[in-house]
Amino acid sequence: MALFRKKKPQRMKGKLFTKQDDLKDLPPMVEVTGVHRTYESGAEPVRVLKGVSLKVQRGEMVALMGPSGSGKTTLLNVIGLLDTPDSGTVKFAGIDVTDLKRRKVPLFRQNEVGMIFQQKNLIPSLTAFENVYLPFRYARGKRKAGREQAREALRLVGMLERENHLPNQLSGGEQQRVAVARALVLSPAVVLADEPTGELDHKTSDDVMDLLQELNEQTGQTFVIVTHDHSVADRADRVLNMDDGKVVPEKRQAPRKRPATKPRKLAPKNRKKK
Numbered sequence: 001m002a003l004f005r006k007k008k009p010q011r012m013k014g015k016l017f018t019k020q021d022d023l024k025d026l027p028p029m030v031e032v033t034g035v036h037r038t039y040e041s042g043a044e045p046v047r048v049l050k051g052v053s054l055k056v057q058r059g060e061m062v063a064l065m066g067p068s069g070s071g072k073t074t075l076l077n078v079i080g081l082l083d084t085p086d087s088g089t090v091k092f093a094g095i096d097v098t099d100l101k102r103r104k105v106p107l108f109r110q111n112e113v114g115m116i117f118q119q120k121n122l123i124p125s126l127t128a129f130e131n132v133y134l135p136f137r138y139a140r141g142k143r144k145a146g147r148e149q150a151r152e153a154l155r156l157v158g159m160l161e162r163e164n165h166l167p168n169q170l171s172g173g174e175q176q177r178v179a180v181a182r183a184l185v186l187s188p189a190v191v192l193a194d195e196p197t198g199e200l201d202h203k204t205s206d207d208v209m210d211l212l213q214e215l216n217e218q219t220g221q222t223f224v225i226v227t228h229d230h231s232v233a234d235r236a237d238r239v240l241n242m243d244d245g246k247v248v249p250e251k252r253q254a255p256r257k258r259p260a261t262k263p264r265k266l267a268p269k270n271r272k273k274k
């Protein structure tokens with residue numbers, strides 16, 4: 001299955017990956033250029049994004065920080081095609097997605113973008129399995145394979161034994177692991193997470209970050225993680241800061257922090273024999 005992809009993407013599936021992929025010659029996985037977004041809904045227009053530009057390379061894990069109200073969620077929604085910028089472009093692997101015909105957006109999002117939010121990620125009336133299986137529910141011809149993939153994703157995040165539990169029968173950290181499984185079940189090229197550990201205690205937050213980091217290292221998927229937590233940002237390859245509706249890069253001295261403990265063994269089936 002495609003959930004695990006080597007950093008050197010020889011067998012990457014999906015439109016954004018080809019067998020000929022050569023990382024250094026390819027355009028960035030995400031490229032935002034001069035994005036503006038103003039909310040006009042209230043009495044006064046709120047200018048939130050004032051010419052945001054950023055690049056995220058393939059396989060990179062980037063943390064996005066900045067004060068409350070600085071526009072991080074708005075930017076993530078624009079990148080994830082949940083919101084449309086007033087001007088500027090968003091490109092995925094060199095493809096201008098701001099140009100996508102409206103009817104193509106849902107399919108593109110489903111295949112290439114996984115999203116994880118701070119809370120309320122799961123549908124309360126559906127079990128862990130049903131939540132992860134959701135993207136396959138209406139995909140004709142993929143239902144059987146989808147069941148396997150959903151189980152595989154749950155196994156990957158260590159939640160397969162709890163597949164029949166409803167969200168309110170799971171702890172916050174467990175729910176977030178199920179949400180990670182759902183975001184990754186279709187092996188998207190890019191995973192966008194908005195304060196994924198915001199509701200979790202320190203230990204659970206560390207566990208969820210271990211998981212995201214392991215996935216990033218093993219699959220080569222690209223991650224953008226919004227966070228207020230410096231211990232989360234320390235796990236990223238690079239930190240970007242939002243300030244006054246723009247992104248300013250932060251110089252990092254130390255290399256990305258690794259998990260303190262030995263990484264959990266992930267899905268032996270997916271590991272290639274040396």
Ligand SMILES: Nc1ncnc2c1ncn2[C@@H]1O[C@H](COP(=O)(O)OP(=O)(O)OP(=O)(O)O)[C@@H](O)[C@H]1O
Pocket residue numbers: 039040041042046048066067068069070071072073074075
């Ligand atoms: N639908 C909306 N209509 C009007 N204003 C909005 C809307 N959504 C967000 N805003 C405003 O845009 C600004 C940026 O909001 P956004 O949610 O992007 O901030 P944020 O950086 O994610 O903050 P936080 O760290 O608190 O999550 C805020 O001032 C907010 O009030």
Ligand SMILES: [Mg+2]
Pocket residue numbers: 072073074194
């Ligand atoms: Mg926010």
